[in-house]
Amino acid sequence: MKITFLGGGNMAAALIGGMVERGFAAAGLQVVDLGAETRQRLAARFGVRTVESFDDAALACDAIVLAVKPQQMRAALAQLAGRLSGQLVISIAAGLRIADIARWLGAGGAPYARIVRCMPNTPALIGAGVTGLYADPSVDAAGREAAARILSAVGSVVWGADEAAIDGVTAVSGSGPAYVFHFIEALEAAGRSFGFDEQTARRLALDTVTGAARLAAASDEPPGVLRERVTSKGGTTEAALASLAAAGWHDALVAAVQAAAARGRELGEQLGKD
Numbered sequence: 371m372k373i374t375f376l377g378g379g380n381m382a383a384a385l386i387g388g389m390v391e392r393g394f395a396a397a398g399l400q401v402v403d404l405g406a407e408t409r410q411r412l413a414a415r416f417g418v419r420t421v422e423s424f425d426d427a428a429l430a431c432d433a434i435v436l437a438v439k440p441q442q443m444r445a446a447l448a449q450l451a452g453r454l455s456g457q458l459v460i461s462i463a464a465g466l467r468i469a470d471i472a473r474w475l476g477a478g479g480a481p482y483a484r485i486v487r488c489m490p491n492t493p494a495l496i497g498a499g500v501t502g503l504y505a506d507p508s509v510d511a512a513g514r515e516a517a518a519r520i521l522s523a524v525g526s527v528v529w530g531a532d533e534a535a536i537d538g539v540t541a542v543s544g545s546g547p548a549y550v551f552h553f554i555e556a557l558e559a560a561g562r563s564f565g566f567d568e569q570t571a572r573r574l575a576l577d578t579v580t581g582a583a584r585l586a587a588a589s590d591e592p593p594g595v596l597r598e599r600v601t602s603k604g605g606t607t608e609a610a611l612a613s614l615a616a617a618g619w620h621d622a623l624v625a626a627v628q629a630a631a632a633r634g635r636e637l638g639e640q641l642g643k644d
């Protein structure tokens with residue numbers, strides 16, 4: 371499969387790195403990016419062809435992954451409007467709706483079909499991503515399968531029942547690594563408060579998060595049961611969890627995820643007005 375990325379930033383690099391690591395031929399991958407340094411970095415790191423704007427070679431592909439920021443999308447798509455000839459279009463942009471992308475890509479008032487909206491996350495770089503996908507009804511089974519094959523190369527995939535589900539995926543797992551990194555930062559800071567040096571505090575925090583996540587993933591039991599097993603009556607964990615509850619930690623996290631989803635919907639509405 372030949373794939374061209376529009377935008378070669380953080381998320382495109384995570385996807386390309388994961389794909390190359392898992393056997394996608396670098397010769398089949400191209401990146402269109404305005405940044406000379408970004409192009410040089412990607413070419414040197416992954417051996418992919420890079421170009422500043424779409425030329426015939428970049429257009430000669432099976433799928434185009436839209437990986438510029440939502441606010442950059444409309445301007446970036448101007449170079450493609452009316453030039454596509456059936457390529458599958460896969461947008462990873464937060465919030466942006468298929469109907470608006472279809473309109474921006476269309477020609478002569480006719481919207482472009484064959485668009486899949488999806489939301490991956492940065493652990494894709496190590497093959498440990500998770501992606502939610504939703505395909506416009508104009509995408510046939512082969513197109514859905516191609517999109518799933520690309521994203522499956524870098525982790526697990528989940529299909530959303532409707533397009534709105536992608537705003538939920540964005541909030542939970544698209545932005546999710548940042549919540550986890552923030553948790554690790556806080557656990558590390560707590561470790562430092564006991565006098566551990568940075569390296570030791572990070573090791574304690576990181577190995578705890580990695581180990582607990584791996585245990586939860588390997589267990590048949592829900593995380594709540596695993597949590598109870600750590601929590602001895604009258605013990606240390608109980609004291610910590612009571613402190614978190616008093617601070618409203620659980621509800622704060624749920625509210626944070628809802629704020630992310632609301633921002634995704636807002637971006638879609640605002641940017642789709644043009």
Ligand SMILES: NC(=O)C1=CN([C@@H]2O[C@H](COP(=O)(O)OP(=O)(O)OC[C@H]3O[C@@H](n4cnc5c(N)ncnc54)[C@H](O)[C@@H]3O)[C@@H](O)[C@H]2O)C=CC1
Nearest residue numbers: 377378379380381403404405437438439440442446463464
């Ligand atoms: N960073 C993340 O964790 C995730 C990001 N996303 C989505 O991925 C998309 C990209 O995000 P990042 O990679 O974080 O952004 P980024 O800013 O790192 O990368 C965007 C790239 O697009 C290039 N670009 C901008 N306008 C262009 C144009 N007209 N033509 C060619 N290249 C152009 C920029 O030079 C830049 O290299 C966003 O839409 C975001 O919502 C999705 C999932 C996770």
Ligand SMILES: O=C(O)[C@@H]1CCC=N1
Nearest residue numbers: 463464540544545546
């Ligand atoms: O923060 C953002 O808007 C993007 C989408 C999901 C992760 N990063």
